Amino acid sequence: MLIARYVLLVCMTAAVIACSPKTIMVGQMTDLVDDGMIAFERDDDLQLLENAIPANIKLLEALLANSPDNRRLITLLSRFYGSYAFGFVETRLEERLFAGPAGRSRGPETDRLKDQLNRCYLKGAGYALMALEKSVPGAADAFRQVDTIGPYLERLGDRQVAALFWYGFNLGAWVNRNLDSVRAVSRAHLARQVMERVAEINPVYHHAGAHLFLMAYFGSRPPMMGGSQEKARGHYRRLKQIAGDAYLLADLFYGRYCLPQQQARDAFVDLMQRIVDHPTGECDVSLYNAIAGRRAAIYLSAVDLLFE
Numbered sequence: 233m234l235i236a237r238y239v240l241l242v243c244m245t246a247a248v249i250a251c252s253p254k255t256i257m258v259g260q261m262t263d264l265v266d267d268g269m270i271a272f273e274r275d276d277d278l279q280l281l282e283n284a285i286p287a288n289i290k291l292l293e294a295l296l297a298n299s300p301d302n303r304r305l306i307t308l309l310s311r312f313y314g315s316y317a318f319g320f321v322e323t324r325l326e327e328r329l330f331a332g333p334a335g336r337s338r339g340p341e342t343d344r345l346k347d348q349l350n351r352c353y354l355k356g357a358g359y360a361l362m363a364l365e366k367s368v369p370g371a372a373d374a375f376r377q378v379d380t381i382g383p384y385l386e387r388l389g390d391r392q393v394a395a396l397f398w399y400g401f402n403l404g405a406w407v408n409r410n411l412d413s414v415r416a417v418s419r420a421h422l423a424r425q426v427m428e429r430v431a432e433i434n435p436v437y438h439h440a441g442a443h444l445f446l447m448a449y450f451g452s453r454p455p456m457m458g459g460s461q462e463k464a465r466g467h468y469r470r471l472k473q474i475a476g477d478a479y480l481l482a483d484l485f486y487g488r489y490c491l492p493q494q495q496a497r498d499a500f501v502d503l504m505q506r507i508v509d510h511p512t513g514e515c516d517v518s519l520y521n522a523i524a525g526r527r528a529a530i531y532l533s534a535v536d537l538l539f540e
Contacts, residue, residue: 258299276522313356330534353406360399400426440474451490480524
């Protein structure tokens with residue numbers, strides 16, 4: 233009995249030593265930033281947020297240097313990189329590719345934005361993969377082979393859904409921006425399988441983001457490449473059921489990725505105009521609605537390009 237008490241005392245002492253003031257501080261800061269994501273999503277001031285997010289990323293990376301095993305912190309970094317890339321860098325790139333004179337789609341600034349976007353998405357995917365590895369080891373090896381992806385994904389549960397989602401989000405977005413790359417296109421199936429697993433584990437996570445991704449995935453591809461308008465509409469309906477009609481990214485993605493495949497030009501114009509005209513106001517998804525409004529205006533100006 234005395235030996236058992238001694239072992240217990242040693243274990244408790246080791247735990248206290250491990251929880252150094254620095255580790256505790258990092259944990260508290262991580263909680264603060266994670267909880268503060270609600271405030272980010274309720275703000276529709278895109279300029280303010282575009283300036284604020286990079287500072288938060290550098291803060292989180294500084295914290296990570298002092299607490300390299302903090303999975304929640306690592307996942308947050310993946311989320312910030314993906315959100316910043318999608319909301320701001322990709323929007324600016326879309327403006328150059330679709331809005332204004334045709335010559336704007338080429339040149340050093342366009343190349344710079346493409347490079348920045350790729351770096352952000354790959355960085356975000358890398359952090360999410362790191363978080364998965366620390367939670368359920370084997371992700372990096374499993375994701376290299378088609379026949380090992382499914383068994384690994386089956387080992388994951390709700391505790392890993394955040395890291396899994398942001399891995400699929402960043403990877404899928406990177407693939408979508410690099411469709412001229414064999415290496416990127418070869419990873420599309422992985423992003424799809426990851427998001428299908430997220431939809432199984434927790435379909436409501438991040439405003440049903442897995443259904444948003446899968447809708448665009450199936451809706452933007454011709455049938456010979458695995459596309460299916462029927463599957464896309466199914467994910468669209470499920471997305472609307474979960475996120476509600478007020479979540480404008482659902483309509484934006486359906487219009488941008490599905491309607492051109494259907495050659496539904498009039499429906500596209502009507503939908504994009506409705507998004508542009510949607511009244512502003514604070515809600516739980518104000519940030520995403522503001523992004524949707526900005527993107528919809530870009531796509532409206534490029535309707536002739538999207539429906540050539």
